[in-house]
Amino acid sequence: MCTTKEKENITMKKDLLERLExxxxxxxxxxxxxxxxxxxxxxxxxxxxxxxxxxxKKCADQVHEELxxxxxxxxxxxxxxxFTESETLERELKKAYKELNxxxxx
Numbered sequence: 445m446c447t448t449k450e451k452e453n454i455t456m457k458k459d460l461l462e463r464l465e466x467x468x469x470x471x472x473x474x475x476x477x478x479x480x481x482x483x484x485x486x487x488x489x490x491x492x493x494x495x496x497x498x499x500x501k502k503c504a505d506q507v508h509e510e511l512x513x514x515x516x517x518x519x520x521x522x523x524x525x526x527f528t529e530s531e532t533l534e535r536e537l538k539k540a541y542k543e544l545n546x547x548x549x550x
Contacts, residue, residue: 467504475536482547
């Protein structure tokens, strides 16, 4: 049987995983949209979307740390995949920044 504290940790872990998934998806979606707007020459919109993507990444980073503390590294393969996916968001942002810089030079 689980103690109350263990049940709270399980619930907290589940909530953190849901939040992490939402932030990872948001960061990727907004970074991709920023790239699209940059390619269309709409740099103002691209900047706004990139700003949102950056905020989502910051939130994902915070949730990532909280999840590690709560789970103590005890994650299923699926959970770990999401956990590590959140660590690659910087690459998504760099792609969007690169495309924005290209658009600005046109």
